[in-house]
Amino acid sequence: MGFGQFLAAPEIKLKIVTYRDVFQNAAQESSRFGEEYEKLSAIIKLDPRDISRLSITENDTVIVKNSYGRVVVTAQRSGYEDAHPGIAYMVNSPWSNALVPDKTSGTGVPKFKDFEATAQSSKGGKVTGIREIF
Amino acid sequence: MSRKYYVCTGCALLCDDIEVETDNDVVTTVHAACRKGVARMKGCSNPMECTVGGEKADIDSAISMAATILRDAKNPLIFGHGNSSSEAQKKSIGLAKKIGAYIDDTSSFCQGPIIEAILQDKLKTCTLDDIRHKADVIIFWGADPSNSHPRHLSRYSYFPRGQERQRGWEEDRTAITIDIRRSETADICGDTRFYQIPMGGDAEFMEALVSALSNKVPKTSFDFDKKRILELGNVLKKAKFGVICVGLGLVYSLEQLEPLFTLMNKLNEVSSFHLMPMVGQYNMRGFNQNLFVETGYINRLKFNAETGETEHGNNYSVVEVLRDMSVDAALIIGSDPLSSLPLSIARYLAEIPLITIDPCNNLTATRSTVTIPCALGGVESGGTAVRMDGVEIELKKIIETNNPSDEEILTRITEAM
Incomplete structure (x- = not known):
């Protein structure tokens, strides 16, 4: 265990946008409980500057949470040319849905594609398994 | 020799130019479909089992228990439908009418x-x-x-x-x-x-x-x-x-x-x-059209079992009725709401008696009192579906299965009520 284990990990605020991914979708068709589905679902895509602010490197795991839920997912660079600090992308999945607010203003439609959460390093924590989300 | 084309049920494009190779009632190769379509047509690697209370059961016991749950419920919900044939959807609407259920589908929180x-x-x-x-x-x-x-x-x-x-x-x-x-x-x-x-x-x-x-x-x-x-x-x-x-x-x-x-x-x-x-699930539009013909509404309904009249509106959406804890049992057909709804709403669904009808195991099934495996639409059973543009497409059965179609299961549950 390194000295870093005793330091508080920096926490950043993020706006999260969800998207669809055909590879993840195909993995879902094969098995919602498969490794491939978890690998392609339990991820968050970040701006490189946010990765630095979190004091992590790509493919480290991060805790993403808000008052609706908490998941540990793998952090990846978004790969977008344009900078997007403070905005992160998650593929539509039970992991992203764990964080979607239930507030609808009476419309019956939650904000699946636009919600806020915080992220911080999980310090080597394991990705939340699909059965552990509940 | 004429070539045989099938319809892919991977999404609401319902591509009808698909050729397949089969071996012993297993789809081994799919030609022309996209990555998602191939995965759909080859079937999942973890099919759902027929269970009651978490134990393996025969289909007769599962149908009987499903009927008991729905009969005992004061405010049952029937939800899903996007991955069901139009014939199954019509049975589901009939069942909702008969038992005075809330009925909704995924269009309620998408298209x-x-x-x-x-x-x-x-x-x-x-x-x-x-x-x-x-x-x-x-x-x-x-x-x-x-x-x-x-x-x-x-x-x-x-x-x-x-x-x-x-x-x-x-x-x-x-x-x-x-x-x-x-x-x-x-x-x-x-x-x-x-x-x-x-x-x-x-x-x-x-x-x-x-x-x-x-x-x-x-x-x-x-x-x-x-x-x-x-x-x-x-x-x-x-x-x-x-x-x-x-x-x-x-x-x-x-x-x-x-x-x-x-x-x-x-x-x-x-x-x-x-x-x-850009409709996602292969027959979501079919459900909207079928319910529209029957009631004048596309989703978010509650039937009155005695009069057949409907109440409709945002308050009858799956999200609102679960958030308000208005339902006390649910029948889920071809959908996995515990995966697709916000967790804070899905948590309540996981606490009430659930019946899941689906070809594959999913999160909702793991929390269900009754699970009934059905044939995979467009592969193991035929029927009709409505494409994203409203065009009706005929689905052809490709391979045999021991599982009944969702239409058949819904018919049997309705008869058992």
Whole structure:
């Protein structure tokens, strides 16, 4: 265990946008409980500057949470040319849905594609398994 | 020898040019389908088992227990339907009517408002075949078909040589993406045809576009390049057959549909524009149409068992009835709401007696009192389904299975009530 284990990990605020991914979708068709589905679902895509602010490197795991839920997912660079600090992308999945607010203003439609959460390093924590989300 | 073509039920494009190879009632090879379609047609690796109370059971016991749960419930919910044949959906509507249930589907929190407006003739639409043969300007707005509907561009909207579009994408078609992120579809459209707007900026961008189409200066609070909006307006004005493919990004961004109605009206003053809802599940539109024919509503209903009358509105949506804890049992057909709903809402669903009918194991099934495996639609059972454009498509059975179809299961549950 390194000295870093005793330091508080920096926490950043993020706006999260969800998207669809055909590879993840195909993995879902094969098995919602498969490794491939978890690998392609339990991820968050970040701006490189946010990765630095979190004091992590790509493919480290991060805790993403808000008052609706908490998941540990793998952090990846978004790969977008344009900078997007403070905005992160998650593929539509039970992991992203764990964080979607239930507030609808009476419309019956939650904000699946636009919600806020915080992220911080999980310090080597394991990705939340699909059965552990509940 | 004539070739046999089947329909892919991977999404609401319902591609009908699929060839398969089978061995011993297993689909071994799928030709022409996309990655998602191949995975769907080959079937899942973890099929659902027939269970009651977590223990393996025979189908008769499972149906009997399902009927008991629904009979004992004061306010049952029937939900799912997007991955069911129209025949099964009609049985489900009949069952809801008989037991006085809430009934809803996934359109309730996705494309529902757009489908409703189309069925009420508030939005001009067309078929996918019209797009293939005629469309010259195609806008993907909050939609990324390269991921959600992988053959949309190759079969219909961009690459094909249609009857009136013989020069295809190179000369005859202009594809435009309006989105908050640079999607794979935006990459295909190219830098000059990608309009990146801020989150929640869709309604304002629509207003600016209406200004540009009205020869006024287009203004946005996010200071989008006016020249680019004017240039886009000119492209849209010259369209002979334009289409806006509406994705969930746009649906979720609009608080109400007025800006879209205004834009479509303006576009049809200056050129000819159609709207295509980018429906996800293969027969979601079928459910909307079937319920609309029966009740005049596309979703979000509660039947009165004695009078057959319906109550309808936002308060009857699956999200609101679960948040209000108004339901005390649920029958889930071809859907996994514990995966697709916000966790804080899904938690309540996991606490009430659940019955799941599906070919594959899923999160909802793991919390269900009764699970009944059904045949995979379009592979192990036939029927009809409605494509995203409203065209009815016949599904053919490819292989045999011991599992009954969802239609058969619903018939048996209804009879057992």
